[in-house]
Amino acid sequence: MTQASEALLALSGVGKKFGGLVALADVSLHIRRGEIYGLIGPNGAGKTTLFNILTGLYQLDEGNFTFNGRVYSRCKAHVLAQAGIARTFQNIRLFANMSVLENVMVGRHLRTHAGIWGALTRNAAARAEEKAVLQRAGELLRYVGIASPHHTLAKNLSYGEQRRLEIARALATDPQLLALDEPAAGMNATETASLKILLQTIRASGVTVLLIEHDVKLILGLCDRVAVLDYGRKIAEGVPEEVRCNPAVVTAYLGTDDADAEDE
Amino acid sequence: MRNVLEQVLQCNKRNAWVAAAALALLLLVLPFATDTLLGRGWVRIVDFALLYIMLALGLNIVVGYAGLLDLGYIAFFAVGAYCYALLGSPLFGLHWPFWIVLPLGALLACFFGVLLGAPTLRLRGDYLAIVTLGFGEIIRIFLNNLNAPVNITNGPQGISLIDPIQIGGFSLGTAHELFGLVFPSVYLYYYLFLAIALLIIFASLRLQDSRIGRAWMAIREDEVAAHAMGINTRNVKLLAFAMGATFGGAAGGLFAGFQGFISPESFSLTESIMVVCMVVLGGMGNIGGVVLGGVLLVVLPEILRHGAGPAQQALFGKTVVDPESLRMLLFGLALILVMLWRPAGLWPSTQRQRELTSASAVRQQDAYDAGK
Numbered sequence: 001m002t003q004a005s006e007a008l009l010a011l012s013g014v015g016k017k018f019g020g021l022v023a024l025a026d027v028s029l030h031i032r033r034g035e036i037y038g039l040i041g042p043n044g045a046g047k048t049t050l051f052n053i054l055t056g057l058y059q060l061d062e063g064n065f066t067f068n069g070r071v072y073s074r075c076k077a078h079v080l081a082q083a084g085i086a087r088t089f090q091n092i093r094l095f096a097n098m099s100v101l102e103n104v105m106v107g108r109h110l111r112t113h114a115g116i117w118g119a120l121t122r123n124a125a126a127r128a129e130e131k132a133v134l135q136r137a138g139e140l141l142r143y144v145g146i147a148s149p150h151h152t153l154a155k156n157l158s159y160g161e162q163r164r165l166e167i168a169r170a171l172a173t174d175p176q177l178l179a180l181d182e183p184a185a186g187m188n189a190t191e192t193a194s195l196k197i198l199l200q201t202i203r204a205s206g207v208t209v210l211l212i213e214h215d216v217k218l219i220l221g222l223c224d225r226v227a228v229l230d231y232g233r234k235i236a237e238g239v240p241e242e243v244r245c246n247p248a249v250v251t252a253y254l255g256t257d258d259a260d261a262e263d264e
Numbered sequence: 265m266r267n268v269l270e271q272v273l274q275c276n277k278r279n280a281w282v283a284a285a286a287l288a289l290l291l292l293v294l295p296f297a298t299d300t301l302l303g304r305g306w307v308r309i310v311d312f313a314l315l316y317i318m319l320a321l322g323l324n325i326v327v328g329y330a331g332l333l334d335l336g337y338i339a340f341f342a343v344g345a346y347c348y349a350l351l352g353s354p355l356f357g358l359h360w361p362f363w364i365v366l367p368l369g370a371l372l373a374c375f376f377g378v379l380l381g382a383p384t385l386r387l388r389g390d391y392l393a394i395v396t397l398g399f400g401e402i403i404r405i406f407l408n409n410l411n412a413p414v415n416i417t418n419g420p421q422g423i424s425l426i427d428p429i430q431i432g433g434f435s436l437g438t439a440h441e442l443f444g445l446v447f448p449s450v451y452l453y454y455y456l457f458l459a460i461a462l463l464i465i466f467a468s469l470r471l472q473d474s475r476i477g478r479a480w481m482a483i484r485e486d487e488v489a490a491h492a493m494g495i496n497t498r499n500v501k502l503l504a505f506a507m508g509a510t511f512g513g514a515a516g517g518l519f520a521g522f523q524g525f526i527s528p529e530s531f532s533l534t535e536s537i538m539v540v541c542m543v544v545l546g547g548m549g550n551i552g553g554v555v556l557g558g559v560l561l562v563v564l565p566e567i568l569r570h571g572a573g574p575a576q577q578a579l580f581g582k583t584v585v586d587p588e589s590l591r592m593l594l595f596g597l598a599l600i601l602v603m604l605w606r607p608a609g610l611w612p613s614t615q616r617q618r619e620l621t622s623a624s625a626v627r628q629q630d631a632y633d634a635g636k
Contacts, residue, residue: 055492081494089492095485098478106482110494112475116503119474120467130475173494 013063086175107172322511331484336400344516373513422527547609
């Protein structure tokens with residue numbers, strides 16, 4: 001049980017500024033191995049900034065974070081992907097003019113090794129690797145439930161399938177932590193329901209999930225714990241039901257009854 | 265010829281073999297046919313077309329696969345050519361054999377590719393284009409001025425009397441009689457260039473469909489996403505630059521040996537732009553398209569050069585517009601028309617279409633349609 005409850009990802013005092021704008025200030029949180037952790041907050045609260053720091057697209061200004069017990073602050077994106085953090089993007093960023101299959105195969109890049117020599121000679125090792133990559137990509141496409149032919153260009157997929165393809169591509173990197181940035185955005189109720197089942201399956205397979213989401217029903221039904229960000233600060237953390245009743249959270253989302261209340 | 269090549273790519277296996285055999289035969293007799301029908305000068309033009317095809321294929325890796333706009337590509341061609349010329353001409357009295365000098369030139373170009381790429385590849389799009397353009401000019405100006413205080417490149421006068429390519433004791437610079445046929449020098453170069461162009465096509469095809477090729481295309485499509493998926497974008501882009509430069513350097517060495525004379529003038533910005541045009545007009549990322557672009561952009565201006573004067577004589581009784589200016593005029597017009605009507609190039613990547621028409625994909629498509 002100690003193994004299951006240990007912190008996979010631990011942030012302490014993470015801060016990020018863009019010029020004079022404080023995007024994140026003193027954010028500390030722990031994500032335990034094997035849980036589904038929700039990150040919510042009003043628009044502009046700094047959720048995606050936090051994601052970008054965790055996946056190496058931004059470098060943090062203050063604090064640090066550890067993953068699997070190692071400090072990874074200020075590492076580049078590919079190092080963090082190698083370490084086992086994979087992500088999807090809020091505004092889908094697939095390789096639009098590559099096929100569905102190739103998109104997932106790109107995800108295998110960091111777990112494979114064939115270089116120029118292997119590509120030119122197609123020696124036994126390169127062929128075996130290519131075959132394994134192809135097979136794994138096919139498996140992942142079935143796993144996330146993409147019905148379109150594998151040779152369809154990614155840009156021609158339906159919106160829901162594009163979201164799923166991003167998840168498949170992220171899973172292809174063999175992540176320990178899968179960070180999903182609003183995976184249900186723009187989905188209808190049926191698609192959201194099947195996404196929920198997919199995320200539960202992914203968690204059951206041993207991958208920890210970090211989720212940014214606005215769909216409260218999805219968060220409540222899925223997440224083990226939730227943290228709430230507002231103006232770059234963590235204002236609440238806990239099990240979803242508890243967080244929902246937290247007065248600070250209610251204030252952040254709905255505002256206060258009158259302006260004076262803020263001074264109290 | 266291009267139709268045959270298209271068939272090779274699109275037909276089923278048996279037809280493909282027939283088409284490939286026909287194409288191979290055509291390529292084998294091409295110098296003889298060209299010589300008989302059009303004259304010796306045209307064989308030389310075909311040789312140049314092959315050199316440009318090599319260049320365009322090299323640039324295609326950088327521009328077409330990895331999506332990095334390089335406007336100074338001709339610099340790598342220059343590095344290869346000067347490496348060959350310096351080690352195989354009376355300038356320093358060095359006459360190293362071709363099989364050492366050519367790979368050396370390619371390697372040196374590769375080194376320059378990395379040298380240029382390492383500090384600049386964090387730039388994107390237009391900014392990278394400007395820096396590479398500057399690099400191309402720097403190399404040309406260096407070559408132009410490295411004749412004082414110590415004469416290295418012979419400056420604007422260029423290097424002449426460069427050794428012809430010699431394989432063993434077999435010099436490609438003179439005519440040879442083989443199997444009862446006379447092979448003049450341009451024929452021999454044709455076969456050498458053809459072999460090397462085919463080798464580069466083969467390498468390009470293999471790279472395209474590999475782990476590295478996919479990483480290049482991922483960077484072209486979305487660099488941020490590629491980086492987040494664990495691709496070391498800096499190294500992979502550097503690899504594209506190095507590969508492109510290597511092919512360019514090899515083509516440069518062949519050019520120096522074939523031409524026998526090089527000067528900085530041959531490596532101007534216009535040449536870089538020509539090669540970019542070949543890639544873009546033909547169809548970025550598609551090898552067939554790039555080859556087509558190379559052939560068209562070498563052969564069409566020649567046709568115009570030879571045809572425009574007599575045509576005007578016949579029509580108006582005198583030469584109204586100088587054929588040379590007319591050539592550039594029509595060339596510009598052709599560029600505009602292609603960009604208007606076929607922005608993806610004359611022969612854009614058909615890989616996807618072929619994948620979709622292949623049997624398994626059709627079955628999948630049917631299953632999918634039936635499910636709907």
